[in-house]
Amino acid sequence: MKPTDDTNRPLLNISGLRVSLGGRSILNGIDLNVARGEFVGLIGSNGAGKTTLLKTILGDITPLEGSVDVLGHKGTRTGEIGYVPQKIALDPDLPLLAKDFVALGLDGHRLGVSLRGRHFWERVEHALEGVGALEYADRPVGRLSGGQQQRIMIAAAIVADPALLLLDEPLANLDPANSADIVVLLDHIRNANGIGIILSAHDINPLLGVLDRVVYLAQGRSAFGRTDEVIRTDALSDLYQHPITVLRTQGRIVVLADEGGEPGHHAAEYSGAENSESAETQEGGSPDGRL
Ligand SMILES: Nc1ncnc2c1ncn2[C@@H]1O[C@H](COP(=O)(O)OP(=O)(O)OP(=O)(O)O)[C@@H](O)[C@H]1O
Known part of the structure; x- marks a missing residue:
């Protein structure tokens, strides 16, 4: 929206x-x-x-x-605020079902005994449904695939609305x-x-x-x-305080650092709908190294 x-x-x-x-x-x-x-x-x-x-x-x-x-x-x-932290390695033998992991998003921050009534589990189910994870709700969370675990993490982050x-x-x-x-x-x-x-x-x-x-x-x-x-040559050059080149090619964007630019940075390849030209377009400067 x-x-x-x-x-x-x-x-x-x-x-x-x-x-x-x-x-x-x-x-x-x-x-x-x-x-x-x-x-x-x-x-x-x-x-x-x-x-x-x-x-x-x-x-x-x-x-x-x-x-x-x-x-x-x-x-x-x-x-x-709901939060999905950077990848946490879940032990395959962790005795926690996917739905119990999501439930912690509702009461995991509270001390003491939590009342988990019908309404509580309806909210958990709603969150699982929202991320398309109902079918593995009863499986141990540590044994799910990376993509399935990511859905469970998102469900846990949004269950409290x-x-x-x-x-x-x-x-x-x-x-x-x-x-x-x-x-x-x-x-x-x-x-x-x-x-x-x-x-x-x-x-x-x-x-x-x-x-x-x-x-x-x-x-x-x-x-x-x-x-x-x-994601433009002028805006990123200004930000990095170093010449940066943004290339658009085949509907993608590649961000490159000119020589001496920040080492080890990624190339951000653009594949959005805003620009779908097939010929390579360079916004200025000669790229020597990848950002
Ligand atoms: N507790 C700390 N004390 C000192 N420096 C820290 C501390 N935590 C993080 N840093 C430094 O702050 C900088 C930013 O770290 P941060 O984890 O926010 O980067 P990031 O963009 O999330 O990186 P990545 O993509 O690798 O996860 C790094 O140089 C890191 O070494």
């Missing part, structure tokens, strides 16, 4: 955010906002600060400066088919529930058909806007 006038009040508003960890500046002046039903991609290379930003939104990291407003108030309150869903690299360990399935599922969830989504990834490719906006992290700073505004 694209945000409409009626639903345009930001779920999340981040302004001038600065975060240091262990005395090192990690994020330095981040601004972004997310509206209801909006799908935002959080893109950056290893160590760019994606997890740090998500944990700051969750309230697990206290910023040095700046503000994080959730639903118009300072900071996060329990239940407002949050306004905002944060996912930290949920596509990282999935093959292209499973990755595409999860993207379609998330697109459906934000349409059905009006939930705002921030999903972090190295590779923007699988997301381009669904993203409303992108926040691109580099050098502790961010570029935020529509994909065609951010």
Whole structure:
């Protein structure tokens, strides 16, 4: 769902955010906002600060400066945000059924005995149904495939009906088919529930058909806007403070660093619908190295 006038009040508003960890500046002046039903991609290379930003939104990291407003108030309150952490390895022998894992999303944060009545299990079932995982609800969660586990993680994150869903690299360990399935599922969830989504990834490719906006992290700073505004030669060169070339070829985008650019960064290949030219188009500069 694209945000409409009626639903345009930001779920999340981040302004001038600065975060240091262990005395090192990690994020330095981040601004972004997310509206209801909006799908935002959080893109950056290893160590760019994606997890740090998500944990700051969750309230697990206290910023040095700046503000994080959730639903118009300072900071996060329990239940407002669903979170799918970076891949956790689940022991195949973990004595926990998939539905019990999802149930922890409703009462796992509470101390003491929880009352799990009929309504409680209806909510769990509803969440499992929403991610297409009912058929393996009674199987041990540690024995499910990577794609199935990812659906269970998402169910656990949305079962409490949050306004905002944060996912930290949920596509990282999935093959292209499973990755595409999860993207379609998330697109459906934000349409059905009006939930705002921030999903972090190295590779923007699988997301381009669904993203409303992108926040691109580099050098502790961010570029935020529509994909065609951010994934551009001029915008990324400015962000990296180094010449960057964005190529469009056969409906894909490839981001390249000119010589001496940040080493080891990924190439973000674009396969979105916004640009489907078959001839290679270069936006300027000669690419020597991959970003
Ligand atoms: N507790 C900490 N103390 C000091 N530095 C830290 C701490 N946690 C993370 N960092 C550093 O902060 C930077 C950002 O880390 P972060 O995990 O947020 O990056 P990321 O973009 O999520 O990376 P990846 O894609 O590899 O998961 C890294 O350089 C990391 O080493």
